[in-house]
Amino acid sequence: MEKIGIMGGTFDPIHNGHLMAAEEVRQKLELDRIIFVPAGMPPLKSAHKIAEARHRHNMCLLAVAGNPYFTVSDIETVREGISYTFDTISQLCQIYPNDRLFFIVGADVPSGFHRWKNFEGITALCDIVVTTRPGHKIGKNLRDKYSDILHIIEISDVDISSTKIRQSLAEGLPVRYLLPDGVVDYICKNRLYGSWLGQIKDKLEKELGRRRFLHSLLVMEEAVKLGRHYSCDEDTLESLRIAALLHDCARPFCSEQGYPAVVALCERDGIALDPFFKTNLPLTHSVVGTILAKDKYGITDPMVLSAIAGHTFGKSDMSFVDKVVYLSDFIKPDRQPDKVRGEARRLAYEDIDGAMIYALRQTIEKNTALGRDVYRESGRALEYLEEKYGKR
Numbered sequence: 124m125e126k127i128g129i130m131g132g133t134f135d136p137i138h139n140g141h142l143m144a145a146e147e148v149r150q151k152l153e154l155d156r157i158i159f160v161p162a163g164m165p166p167l168k169s170a171h172k173i174a175e176a177r178h179r180h181n182m183c184l185l186a187v188a189g190n191p192y193f194t195v196s197d198i199e200t201v202r203e204g205i206s207y208t209f210d211t212i213s214q215l216c217q218i219y220p221n222d223r224l225f226f227i228v229g230a231d232v233p234s235g236f237h238r239w240k241n242f243e244g245i246t247a248l249c250d251i252v253v254t255t256r257p258g259h260k261i262g263k264n265l266r267d268k269y270s271d272i273l274h275i276i277e278i279s280d281v282d283i284s285s286t287k288i289r290q291s292l293a294e295g296l297p298v299r300y301l302l303p304d305g306v307v308d309y310i311c312k313n314r315l316y317g318s319w320l321g322q323i324k325d326k327l328e329k330e331l332g333r334r335r336f337l338h339s340l341l342v343m344e345e346a347v348k349l350g351r352h353y354s355c356d357e358d359t360l361e362s363l364r365i366a367a368l369l370h371d372c373a374r375p376f377c378s379e380q381g382y383p384a385v386v387a388l389c390e391r392d393g394i395a396l397d398p399f400f401k402t403n404l405p406l407t408h409s410v411v412g413t414i415l416a417k418d419k420y421g422i423t424d425p426m427v428l429s430a431i432a433g434h435t436f437g438k439s440d441m442s443f444v445d446k447v448v449y450l451s452d453f454i455k456p457d458r459q460p461d462k463v464r465g466e467a468r469r470l471a472y473e474d475i476d477g478a479m480i481y482a483l484r485q486t487i488e489k490n491t492a493l494g495r496d497v498y499r500e501s502g503r504a505l506e507y508l509e510e511k512y513g514k515r
């Protein structure tokens with residue numbers, strides 16, 4: 124008879140907290156092996172979009188590689204419908220009729236046992252192992268009720284969760300050492316969890332240089348803050364992040380390549396450049412930005428491309444994302460606030476259209492006063508907003 128640990132979970136993605144918990148339980152209960160069972164469609168996890176089952180399965184395979192005691196089962200990922208642990212344990216009992224099964228969960232899980240399908244049935248089929256987990260207590264009720272089949276195992280505190288990893292990846296923050304390198308590579312290669320933001324950042328920093336890159340990062344932070352302030356959904360926040368990060372991606376190209384190269388690139392994409400830009404070459408970076416965002420960074424989201432296109436002059440009928448990116452850049456969060464930027468920032472959090480009207484008006488007035496050309500698109504954008512929302 125073998126003692127087999129069953130480690131169920133969404134594993135979205137699998138991380139070192141899972142691996143360490145499994146390994147410590149294996150050693151403490153002298154289990155012969157552990158089978159990781161990624162859930163196909165977990166019943167209680169509809170709050171976030173879960174990565175495809177095949178990806179979560181593949182990541183588990185990569186994570187357990189090299190540990191002879193660990194394997195991965197596709198029993199849930201190939202089964203149709205919602206993955207109930209009772210069905211899984213019943214199936215495993217048939218596969219391993221002569222072995223003793225230990226179902227392993229972390230301390231956050233038992234509080235939901237009462238919602239599980241046939242939890243009593245599960246306790247009749249296998250032992251239950253509950254490991255400690257930072258931030259979660261194991262209730263006394265559980266200890267009393269299931270004392271004969273329950274094993275509470277104290278393990279080292281590893282304060283890692285898949286939720287935190289997903290959040291970090293979506294914000295382009297480092298996740299190294301929270302999960303195996305092979306899994307990180309897999310995530311990046313398959314662009315899971317918005318991990319491509321990190322890849323965009325790496326590339327952009329090389330293109331823009333440190334100072335401009337920092338400006339872009341801070342514009343991104345401001346845009347996300349504004350988005351959250353206006354209770355944007357996650358998809359809109361992602362568009363905001365990418366657009367704000369890439370808004371100046373064509374700056375070096377436009378300054379360094381010269382007018383003919385810029386015209387040629389625009390013509391390739393069927394864009395006729397206004398003669399205004401002949402003497403204002405750096406200002407082409409918003410239109411060229413949309414081309415490079417597609418070519419170099421693989422961006423196809425029309426909301427992102429539109430916001431990059433409109434971030435310099437504004438445009439008629441701007442979307443929410445267009446406005447937030449325009450204003451976040453106008454505020455220049457990388458500089459000390461002056462009176463105008465301070466006022467634009469204050470307005471942006473109070474009345475986004477009023478802030479747009481203010482920013483466009485200030486831009487037009489300042490450039491006119493300095494004797495600089497003002498591209499007519501800004502005037503049009505201002506007129507449009509004033510007509511729609513009234514002069515403020």
Ligand code: ATP
Binds near residue numbers: 144281
């Ligand atoms: P999410 O944040 O998406 O819920 P998670 O990190 O909790 O992800 P799951 O796939 O939900 O990971 O968890 C699978 C199992 O592993 C659960 O029983 C959970 O309690 C346990 N577990 C996860 N992380 C840890 C950890 N850091 N320490 C101990 N147990 C853990």
Ligand code: MG
Binds near residue numbers: 231
């Ligand atoms: Mg969890």
